[in-house]
Amino acid sequence: MTGAKDPLLNVENLRVEIDFNGAWVPLVDDVSFSVKPGETLGLVGESGSGKSVSAMSLMGFMGRQRGQRLSGTAAFQGKDLLRLNDRELESMRGNEIAMVFQEPMTSLDPAFKVGHQIAAGIRVHQHVTAAQAKEMAIEAMDKVRIPSARVRADSYPHEFSGGMRQRVLIAMAIANNPSMLIADEPTTALDVSVQAQILALLTEMKEDLGLAMIFITHNMGVVADICDRLAVMYAGQIVEEGDVFETFAAPQHPYTDRLLAAMPSIASRRGSLEWIPGSPPKPTDFPAGCRFAPRCRHRLDSCEQPTTLLEISPGRSNRCLRGNTWMEENES
Numbered sequence: 001m002t003g004a005k006d007p008l009l010n011v012e013n014l015r016v017e018i019d020f021n022g023a024w025v026p027l028v029d030d031v032s033f034s035v036k037p038g039e040t041l042g043l044v045g046e047s048g049s050g051k052s053v054s055a056m057s058l059m060g061f062m063g064r065q066r067g068q069r070l071s072g073t074a075a076f077q078g079k080d081l082l083r084l085n086d087r088e089l090e091s092m093r094g095n096e097i098a099m100v101f102q103e104p105m106t107s108l109d110p111a112f113k114v115g116h117q118i119a120a121g122i123r124v125h126q127h128v129t130a131a132q133a134k135e136m137a138i139e140a141m142d143k144v145r146i147p148s149a150r151v152r153a154d155s156y157p158h159e160f161s162g163g164m165r166q167r168v169l170i171a172m173a174i175a176n177n178p179s180m181l182i183a184d185e186p187t188t189a190l191d192v193s194v195q196a197q198i199l200a201l202l203t204e205m206k207e208d209l210g211l212a213m214i215f216i217t218h219n220m221g222v223v224a225d226i227c228d229r230l231a232v233m234y235a236g237q238i239v240e241e242g243d244v245f246e247t248f249a250a251p252q253h254p255y256t257d258r259l260l261a262a263m264p265s266i267a268s269r270r271g272s273l274e275w276i277p278g279s280p281p282k283p284t285d286f287p288a289g290c291r292f293a294p295r296c297r298h299r300l301d302s303c304e305q306p307t308t309l310l311e312i313s314p315g316r317s318n319r320c321l322r323g324n325t326w327m328e329e330n331e332s
């Protein structure tokens, strides 16, 4: 039995490596986080920080191919996601954990009616007739507020707007009542007004269905709106993890501090939009010590040592070798 407070997903020391000209190069390493039932974890960080690689490896889409390897554990309902066989992976995907991607068109088959595609996903996991699956598909489309769902079930993907296509994918994701949803930048390809509608829908779904969610984004504003906790990634590692409210009030890692300073609402309070000079290192050039040090205005010589993510208080962790002693230098 798992208690109400036990994590639904507990990832420890996830490492994904690729063979780069005969040498193993880590794309992500020492990634640890957990998600409780019904909780939304925001996974944030600049482009290339390893957000998608982390998510894809949990779903079995990365790290298993030739020239790639995985280590660590990802405990989910008594199983280790990193060690499922192909059959177990098939049955987990979409059924226990569903994933929604950035570009809805690439996840839909242009040749089939959307109702048919949702129904097909239902029949992979549930023993129902085609007619029953079609009814369940229409119900799922209704749930995600696609108007005239019964009629629209007979439309093809190209007959939907971008926002409606993303609703179709969300319908597909929830159709088998998963306990967790991984959304990888689900609104990035959409207009701003449609983005807000999809975020509102995801929030509603998570509340109505008690879904746990990993929400991947580079937008701290979105994290503030919909996440309970956040994990900040930099150069393949998590640098800070904690409650959203506490982290926004007092970020513990200089990188989180800079990300927040670059948020328009916070920047206007501080008087300027501050971005971090330089760019993150590529996996082939990760420094041996703190990976953010070359861009960090608080770095000391001692920052050349390897770092670990340390729990600093219950539910909060920080990877900065200086702890929070850098903070007093911030106001200058």
Ligand SMILES: Nc1ncnc2c1ncn2[C@@H]1O[C@H](COP(=O)(O)OP(=O)(O)OP(=O)(O)O)[C@@H](O)[C@H]1O
Pocket (backbone or CB within 6 Å): 018, 027, 045, 046, 047, 048, 049, 050, 051, 052, 053, 054, 218, 282, 283
């Ligand atoms: N299949 C792959 N083979 C080799 N390198 C890869 C592969 N997929 C991703 N990478 C590299 O791994 C690193 C992490 O990529 P990832 O896609 O996880 O970043 P991300 O945080 O999702 O970025 P974005 O915000 O742009 O989506 C990047 O350096 C990327 O180039």
Ligand SMILES: [Mg+2]
Pocket (backbone or CB within 6 Å): 051, 052, 053, 184
């Ligand atoms: Mg990505």
